Amino acid sequence: MPERPAALIVGAGPAGLMAAEELARAGLPATVAEAKPSVARKLLMAGKSGLNLTKSEDPAAFRAAFTEAAPWLAPMLDAFGPEEVQAWARGLRQELFTGSTGRVFPTAMKASPLLRAWLARLAEGGVTLRTRWRWTGFDSDALRFDTPGGPRLLTPEVTILALGGASWPRLGSDGAWAPWLAAQGVPVSPFRPANAGLAVDWSPHIARQFGSPVKGTRLTAGDTATRGEYVLSERGLEGGAIYALTRALRDGAPLTADLAPDLSADALAARLARPRGKASLTNHLRKSLRLDPARLALLMEFGRPLPEGPALAARIKALPIRHAGLRPLAEAISTAGGVPHAALDDDLMLRARPGTYAAGEMLDWEAPTGGYLLTACLATGRWAGRAAARRLQG
Template sequence: MLDALVIGAGPAGLMAAEELARAGRRVVVCEAKASVGRKFLMAGKSGLNVTKDEASARFQAAYGGDWLAPMLAAFGPGEVQAWCRELGQQVFTGSSGRVFPVAMKASPLLRAWLARLADLGVDIRTRWRWDGFEGAGFRFLAPGGVEVLHPAVTVLALGGASWARLGSDGAWVPWLRERGVDVAPWQPANVGFAVNWSPHMTRFFGQPVKGVALCVGGQRERGEFNLSSKGLEGGGIYAVSRGLRDGAGLVLDLMPDVPAAEVVARLARMRVGETAANRLRKLGLSAVAVALMQEFGRGLPLTAVKALPVRLAGPRPLDEAISVAGGVRREAVTQGLELRALPGVFVCGEMLDWEAPTGGYLLTGCWATGRWAGRAAAQVRVA
C-alpha cells in the first residue's frame, strides 16, 4: 500500500508534502500538469508577494473569520519569512508592508523548494491527473494509462475554480459531493468588474487611476485600479470586490486628502462660465479622473468628486478571478482538516471555503493550511 499521497503540486500541496516527509512518511505527489506550481509561478511574474508584515490580529482579520486563525498563528508572516530564508531566499518588506523575495520572482524559491523536497525523498509525478474514485482508491490518468492508488493517507490540494488553464478547474467538486462532502458554490474573489463604457472612454483604457478612495458599504480603501475595455481591475478593486460581489455599490472619492468643505471653497473661487472639465482640472484631478467624472457624474454637482457613484455591470467571469470564495465548508472537516465523510483524506489551500484579499494573504493562507493538513495527516497510523 502507498504510504502518503498528495494530489496537487501547488503551494498548499507541496507544503503538505514537506510536512509529511519531515514526519518520516513516504510521500508521492501527483500533479495533473506537466510541471508544478504553475499558478504560483504566474503570481510571481509581477513580483512574488509572499505575505504581509503586520500585527497578527490584523493579519488574521483579513480572512473574514476565525477558521484559519490557529493555522495562521502557527505559520503567519514571521514564519513565512523565516521559511523563505531557510530556502536561501532573502526577503524584504515594502512600504505597504508587503513582503517580497529580493529576487522578486517565484522561480528561484520554487527551485530551492523542489530541491529540498527531493532531498526529503518526495516523489513528484507530473501528468498524473486525478480522475475520481474507483472503489476506495484514487483513479488517475497517467502517462502509462489508468492507475489506481490506495494510500494510507491522502491530502487533497487541488485548488479552486479560477485560472483553469493553470490547473484550478474545480473538477473535483462532484466527486467529493458524491462521497457526502459539503462544498459551497464557487464565487469570484479578487476580481475585476464590468463597465459598459461610453465611446469617449476608449482612449483611457490601460491607464491607472491613482490616489483615490474606494467606498463600498462601510468599507473604505485607499488604492489604485486600472481602466480596461472590460471595466475596472487592479488592487484597489480587488480589495473591495467582496462587498461589490455581494451587492453593495461603488462610490469613489477622487480627492481623499481634501475635505469636502475645501472642495466647495475652491470651486467657489473659480470664474463663472468655465467649463466643467477646466474646473475639475483646476481642482487637481488627473485626465483619467476627469473622464470618470464625465462618465459617471453627468447631472451631478462638481462636488461629486468626493462621492462619485460608479455604475458597474457585475463581476467578471469566475475563471478571470485571482481567487475564489466557496469550496469545502468548515463543517465538512475536522479541526485537522480531515474530511468527516472520508476518514484519512485531508484538504487544504483554495479547496477550502475561505476568502482573503491580495497582498500576501492568499499565498500565506495556502501555505498555512497545507502545513496544518500535512502535519495532521502525518499522525494517521499506517494499517
C-alpha cells in the same frame, strides 16, 4: 490492481508542496500527483508581477483579514504566519525585503528561484513528483488517475487534497473535484469570485485612458471603504482597491468613488466657486482640484450631465460607478466557496472520508491580496501534512 502508497498528495501548488515537505520532514515517503506538465503554475503566474509571499503585520490584524474563517484558521496561521513564512523562505536561501505597506517579497521578485530551491529540497527528502497525473474521481476506496501510462488506481494510507478553487482553470484550479467530493458525502459551498475585477461597458471617449492607473481616490461599497490604486482597462476596473471590495460588490452593494478624499465637500465647493474666466469646465476642474486625466475620465464617464455649485462637489465626493458586475469566476485571482469548515475536523481531515485531508484554496475561506492568500495556503498545507504524518506514525 490498485497501488498503495503511504501518502498521496493531489495537487502540486503551494499547499500540496508544503504538505509533502512536512511528510518528508517526518521521514515518510510521499507521492505528489499533478495534472499539469509542471508544478505550481499559479504561483509562477503570481510571481510575474512580484511574488508577494506574506504581509508583515500584527498577528491579530493578519488573522482579521480572513473575516468569518479567522477563528478556525487562527491555529494554523499562528503556527505558520508571516514570521514563519519569511524564515521558511530564507531557509531556501531567498533574500527578502519588506515594502512600505508591509508586503514581503523575495529580492529576486520572481517565484521561479524559490520554487527551484523548494523542489530540490523536496527531492532530497524523498518526495516523488508525478506530473500529467490527472485525478478523475473515486473508484470505491481508490483514487482514479489518468496518467501518461494509462489509467491508474491508488489506495493510499493517507491522502491530502490540495486542488485549488475554481479560478484560473488553465493553470490547474478548475473546481472539477467538487461533484466527486459531494458524491462522497462532503458538502461543498458554491464557488464565487474573490479578488475579482469589475466589468464596465465604457463609452468610446474613455478608450484613451485604458491602462492608466487611478490614484488618490476612496472607493466605498456597502460598509467597506478603501484607498488604493486600480487600473482603467478595456474590460473594466482592476486592481487591489477593487479586489478589496469584491465581497460587498458580490452581495450587490453599490460602488461610489470619492475623487478628492483629502478635501471636504465645503472645501471642494469653495474651490469650484473660484472664477474660471474663459477656461472650460474640464480645465477648471483639472486646475482647481488637481484632478489627473484618469480621475477626470471617471467623472465624465459616470457624472454627466455635471451639475453646478455644491451639487457638483457632492457628485465628486460620491461618484456612482455603474458596472456590469464582477468579472467571470475564471478570471478571479481567488475564489470563495469550497469545502466548508463543518466538513472538516481540527486536523483538516474530511469527516465523511477518514484519512483524507484538504488544504489550500479548495477550503471555503477568502482573503484579500497582499500576502494573505499564499500564507494561508502554506499554513493549511503544513497543518494537513503534519496531521497526516501523525496518522501514519500511529
